[in-house]
Amino acid sequence: MTRIVNFAHGAFYMVGAYLAFTLTERLAGTWGFWGGILIAAAVVAVLGALLEIVLLRRIYRAPELFQLLATFGVTLMVQDIVVLIWGPEDLMGRRAPGFRGAVEIMGQLVPAYDLLLIVLGPTVLGLLWLLFHRTRWGVLVRAATQDRDMVAALGVNQKWLFTSVFALGVFLAALGGALQIPRDAVSHSMDLRIIVDVFVVVVIGGLGSVTGAFLAAIIVSELNAFGILIFPKISLVLVFLVMAVVLVIRPYGLFGKAEGAQRTSLGLSIRPWRPFTQAERIAVGAGVLVAASLPLFLGNYALTVGSEILVFVLFAASLHFMMTVGGLASFGHAAYFGLGAYGAAFMVKLFGAPMEVALLMGPLMGLVGAVLFGWFCVRLSGVYFAMLTLAFAQIAWSIAFQWVEVTGGDNGMLGIWPASWASKPAAFFWLVLGVVTVGVCILRVLVFSPFGFALRAARDSTLRSEAIGIDRRNVQWAAFIVAGTFAGIAGVLFAFLKGSVFPDNLGIPISVDGLVMVLLGGIETVSGAVVGAVVYKALAIWLMSQTEMSKLILGAVVVLLVVAFPKGIVGFLEDLRHRRRPASPPAGFKAAKVEAAE
Amino acid sequence: MKTSVKVALAALVLATGMGRAMAQDIKIGEINSYSGLPAFTEPYRKGWQLAVEEINAAGGVLGKKFVVVSKDDGGKPADAVTAANELVSSEGVVMLTGTFFSNIGLAVADYAKQKKVLFLAAEPLTDAMTWSQGNKYTFRLRPSNYMQAAMLAEEAAKLPAKRWATIAPNYEYGQSAVAVFKQLLSAKRPDIEWVTEQWPPQGKIDAGAVVQAVAAAKPDAIFNVTFGPDLVKLVREGNTRGLYKDRVVVSLLTGEPEYLDPLKDEAPEGWIVTGYPWYSLKTPEHDAFLKAYQAKFNDYPRLGSIVGYLTMKAAAAIITKAGSTDTDKMIAAAEGLSMGTPLGPIVFRAIDHQSTLGAFVGKTAVKDGKGVMVDTVYRDGAAYLPSDAEVKKLRPQN
Amino acid sequence: MTPLLQVENLDKSYGGVHAVRGVSFSLTAGRILALIGPNGAGKSTCFNMLNGQIKPNAGTIRLNGADITGLPPRTVWRRGVGRTFQITATFASMTVRENVQVALLSFHSKLASVFRYAGAAYRDEAERLLALVGMEAQAERPCGELAYGDLKRLELAIALANQPKLLLMDEPTAGMAPKERVDLMRLTAGIARDTGIGVLFTEHDMDVVFEHSDSVMVLNRGELIATGTPEEVRRDPQVRAIYLGEGLLYDAKHREGSAA
The missing domain is CATH 3.40.50.2300 (Response regulator)
Structure with a gap:
């Protein structure tokens, strides 16, 4: 309703379950159990409201994806915090008093607690419906969803309206988690298990439709149940297949409506982009030279870390190109990274190709994947686009995971090491530096090419770009393919860096890492992703090496950065530069006559 | 971009600045999914900590202090390879040990093969570890799948x-x-x-x-x-x-x-x-282990505890038998190495580098x-x- | 001679509601035709069908005799139809000149090029178009910070980039100050007459309509109820009854000293 893509919902679900576990262990009796569950949900709702007030309110004005980044940071922190508070072991909660047994229905024993949940689901749905349609609060919320300004004009305090909606959502999430304890073990990984499913359900149902979400939840769980019987081997991917099919046929989910004049651009910069000036080019060149001289005074480990950072620079830059220039926020960009990595692995393992050939052929897998998936994806926009990219990434992931004969499944493909001339860390670093520098330069040239302008035109205004002869889908498809190919190149380098390829390479965490890098660098900048990738990856590797609480610290850093630099690091630096020199316009292209801009 | 390079430099300098190998210690590298799977890796860590304490109390290995440098892999093979690389290139460990997940074990095993480092896999169960993907540098302790x-x-x-x-x-x-x-x-x-x-x-x-x-x-x-x-x-x-x-x-x-x-x-x-x-094992060897473990941690051992304990005991035994930290000598020593454990005697088979722990x-x-x-x-x-x-x-x- | 634009029996309904029915008219090159009508009369639907944003249920649209019915906007544009929008649609992340340059690049089919710097392409032509609409001084400004009237003028410059034969302008002066309105329409009329472009526009401001159009069509509830010169339309009793009775009087009283 508030249009916040809340990644932390799974975290609240998990905290709800943990708190309910503690409370139901402490409070005795039937009342203690049910009371404990409700209290747990209420406490988490209060925590959620606090989070909204303290964190999210500050960033409502930032690009929408920044809220995703902030909640991602919170999720990381919560994962470590629950381990600190409740310990690492899976906890098994009490069974619901009065619902321990089973009821026999048509010869099958059905757990009584399941029946209770079956009743509870529609009840909650009904209550929600009443709340939204029969109370003043509900009417205001629905109105605010349509038009914030109108509600503000009515003299309603929107801030508290949003806080209350957020708290309600959190309450329901925590209640859901708390209600799991009689069935499930409480563990610190349950947030990730649920959050992707929740996104899938909401998207299949159609955003903003509670009924749709409810129906989709039923469809998804039925599929899971029957899928096991009919297609036991593809149970992993079934929901994503369904989501992909639903979105291809109905671009706004089952019950969703076409989003009204939505802002397709991710964030509007008041400063148009400029190519580098001569001085800036020299500075960048010098920076690359400095990087190239690193092997002279750094050790092997540092160089390998440097190579890894560079690989992610290229990966983030490719995603950045698609997100910033194309306005296409992909949640599944790891698919093309992973496809590139697998492409290299296939070349080496199946065809015995040397590294040089794999370097050239590997990215083709990313390219082919992007051609195929992109064709479907660019038919959608906004969150639906993001979710379809996610679905395709998950489909690619599960193929890698399940097709054991070819991909080695979970155990991956091993022995993908660089050719002997590049096997020394320094040589490999130079190789990566060269490829990445060229790659990032090409992407930058593309941004300022007519093609890049067409892409930005399609992002800024679909209406106008169509009206001046730009085929939005084709242009965006081309951008998708470009981004996928460069991600594929990064994937190939990654495979040779690590010597092995695993389904992880296509997984959601890598996609999310990419998003974080882009957002950290600055969504409104030309090459912010480069900085974002360096900062995030260096920090992540260093923390990983230094502490086991890396998620807690990394999450906190992400949250702080989001609050401190809502335009990203590079966006912030640019602001700073312009504040210092308000009179002079952005340094123009060399040939441009510099005219007073004000 | 200029800024980015500076940040990269700073990060690299930080990364290299950590931990310089001290020549008088024998360093063992250890990698496991401490943040990803704490329920299993915590008892495991306690186990190897106990072993390290016992080894050093008995005078260390080859007259030197036996030190374990431990890294978290976050449950991801790629991060495990980064950690392995740090341990080998930067910390100067003489061998790698640990890992829980099969895919991480395999990734580290392949890294060990590439970099010619001995790897004693502690917990991964996959048969590929010692068979289809087996290599000269990799040994495994825990009974396989x-x-x-x-x-x-x-x-x-x-x-x-x-x-x-x-x-x-x-x-x-x-x-x-x-x-x-x-x-x-x-x-x-x-x-x-x-x-x-x-x-x-x-x-x-x-x-x-x-x-x-x-x-x-x-x-x-x-x-x-x-x-x-x-x-x-x-x-x-x-x-x-x-x-x-x-x-x-x-x-x-x-x-x-x-x-x-x-x-x-x-x-x-x-x-x-x-x-x-x-709780029901009554052998003197196990009693000794149990007492020591409970005394040190005020907790009962899990399977991970015994695996962690045996991992470092085996690492020390390999080095002692080899009389050196040279990789080839250690491999030769490890092949056919037999040692007593709280569960009974085990042998690291020369044929596939699998221990006979039951x-x-x-x-x-x-x-x-x-x-x-x-x-x-x-x-x-x-x-x-x-x-x-x-x-x-x-x-x-x- | 075939008319520039020939529309026959255009029909569009949204689930039972007839937004536009049986609309036929034609427009000759160099002429300015106004489409007026009360809110909800179907003007925008009609307009959006002309440039291909909406597909009509029935009827044909011919441009210089060629059928363009149901073609997508980008193809219609390639055939020589420029348009401006009721709510301006420009590229907010670019400068004023870049906005025009994109349109020029598209017109010259250079948008697939991946190497040259787009900001350097067709600069002179872009400057000329901006000068035409009086925006040359603002070429370097970010489009996102322009005043609304300037955006309207920029849109006109963009719409002229493909050297159109037909210009569709949906409420070109909405949201502008009275002086600006007159200036913009004078400018448009001048361009149309000089270059022989046919202009079709919708408008709420009757001053603008009666001063600048060669003929006027009145749309009510999806049907054309009158067509003719401004004077004829003004005198039409049906038009007066349905539409002008209030609007025109209001406008006239509201703005002293204007015609009517």
Whole structure:
């Protein structure tokens, strides 16, 4: 309703379950159990409201994806915090008093607690419906969803309206988690298990439709149940297949409506982009030279870390190109990274190709994947686009995971090491530096090419770009393919860096890492992703090496950065530069006559 | 971009600045999923910490202090390779040890092969570790998937049950466990019929549906490979829906305290499992270990504890026998190395670098509101490995 | 001679509601035709069908005799139809000149090029178009910070980039100050007459309509109820009854000294 893509919902679900576990262990009796569950949900709702007030309110004005980044940071922190508070072991909660047994229905024993949940689901749905349609609060919320300004004009305090909606959502999430304890073990990984499913359900149902979400939840769980019987081997991917099919046929989910004049651009910069000036080019060149001289005074480990950072620079830059220039926020960009990595692995393992050939052929897998998936994806926009990219990434992931004969499944493909001339860390670093520098330069040239302008035109205004002869889908498809190919190149380098390829390479965490890098660098900048990738990856590797609480610290850093630099690091630096020199316009292209801009 | 390079420089300088190897210590590199899987890796860490303390109390190794440098891999193979690289290139460790997940174990093993470093894998179970993907530099301590499935298949063959169902997580571990179990049991009992196979996704089991599907096939017995939260759900759903009534369940790893303890009083009764019944072991060797462990940590050991403990004991034994930290000498020493353990003597086989550490097979029961293993027997791993000729076929010979 | 634009029996309904029915008219090159009508009369639907944003249920649209019915906007544009929008649609992340340059690049089919710097392409032509609409001084400014009137003028410059034969302008002066309105329409009329472009526009401001159009069509509830010169339309009793009765009087009273 508030249009916040809340990644932390799974975290609240998990905290709800943990708190309910503690409370139901402490409070005795039937009342203690049910009371404990409700209290747990209420406490988490209060925590959620606090989070909204303290964190999210500050960033409502930032690009929408920044809220995703902030909640991602919170999720990381919560994962470590629950381990600190409740310990690492899976906890098994009490069974619901009065619902321990089973009821026999048509010869099958059905757990009584399941029946209770079956009743509870529609009840909650009904209550929600009443709340939204029969109370003043509900009417205001629905109105605010349509038009914030109108509600503000009515003299309603929107801030508290949003806080209350957020708290309600959190309450329901925590209640859901708390209600799991009689069935499930409480563990610190349950947030990730649920959050992707929740996104899938909401998207299949159609955003903003509670009924749709409810129906989709039923469809998804039925599929899971029957899928096991009919297609036991593809149970992993079934929901994503369904989501992909639903979105291809109905671009706004089952019950969703076409989003009204939505802002397709991710964030509007008041400063148009400029190519580098001569001085800036020299500075960048010098920076690359400095990087190239690193092997002279750094050790092997540092160089390998440097190579890894560079690989992610290229990966983030490719995603950045698609997100910033194309306005296409992909949640599944790891698919093309992973496809590139697998492409290299296939070349080496199946065809015995040397590294040089794999370097050239590997990215083709990313390219082919992007051609195929992109064709479907660019038919959608906004969150639906993001979710379809996610679905395709998950489909690619599960193929890698399940097709054991070819991909080695979970155990991956091993022995993908660089050719002997590049096997020394320094040589490999130079190789990566060269490829990445060229790659990032090409992407930058593309941004300022007519093609890049067409892409930005399609992002800024679909209406106008169509009206001046730009085929939005084709242009965006081309951008998708470009981004996928460069991600594929990064994937190939990654495979040779690590010597092995695993389904992880296509997984959601890598996609999310990419998003974080882009957002950290600055969504409104030309090459912010480069900085974002360096900062995030260096920090992540260093923390990983230094502490086991890396998620807690990394999450906190992400949250702080989001609050401190809502335009990203590079966006912030640019602001700073312009504040210092308000009179002079952005340094123009060399040939441009510099005219007073004000 | 200029800024980016500066930041990169700063990061690299930080990265290299950490920990300089001190020449007088013998450093062992250790990698495990401490943040990703704390429930298993915490007891494991306690185990190796105890071993390190004991080794140094006895004068260290080759007259030097025995030091373990431990890194977290976050549950990701790529991060494990980064950690391995840091340990080898930057910390100067003489060998790598550890890992829990099969894919991480394999990634580190491949890294070890590439960089010519000895790797003593502690916990990963996959058979590929020592067989299809086996290499000269990699050894493994814990009894493999094959060995444990073989121990259970032996027990299963004694049962009258003819109609069998399997439930296993849908990835390599589950698939290979089921394959080995089926192959070995069918070989012993040709009359057996496999009536259904269930492959719930790991971590996302729809237990109700799985239980119904298995019940519908009317098996006499069930072979289960699920673990962790999936196992909890499966046990609960199965109990409520009466799946385990009058059926024998043979279940891999379920007797390990890591998996059995979270089930508390709902632990299933009469399941035939592999595991670690630390409470009923009465050998002097184990008593000594148990006392020392409880004294140091005020906690009881899990299976991970004993694996962690033995990992560092084995590492020290390898170096002591080699008389050097030269990789080739250590490999030569490790091949055929025999040592005593709290569970009994073990040997690192020269043929496939697998240790003969065994496992306990027994039945589950509930005692004082807790799941325990009863009627336990220690099965020596050596008896549950295929013949040398078969191993030679399974393992690349070079 | 075939008329520049020939529309026959255009029909569009949204689930039972007839937004536009049986609309036929034609427009000759160099002429300015106004389409007026009360809110909800179907003007925008009609307009959006002309440039292909909406597909009509029935009827044909011919441009210089060629059928363009149901073609997508980008193809219609390639055939020589420029348009401006009721709510301006420009590229907010670019400068004023870049906005025009994109349109020029598209017109010259250079948008697939990946190497040259787009900011350097067709600069002179872009400057000329901006000068035409009086925006040359603002060429370097970010489009996102322009005043609304300037955006309207920029849109006109963009719409002229493909050297159109037909210009569709949906409420070109909405949201502008009275002086600006007169200036913009004078400018448009001048361009149309000089270059022989046919202009079709919708408008609420009757001053603008009557001063600048050669003929006027009145749309009510999806049907054309009158067509003719401004004077004829003004005198039409049906038009007066349905539409002008209030609007025109209001406008006239509201703005002293204007015609009517």
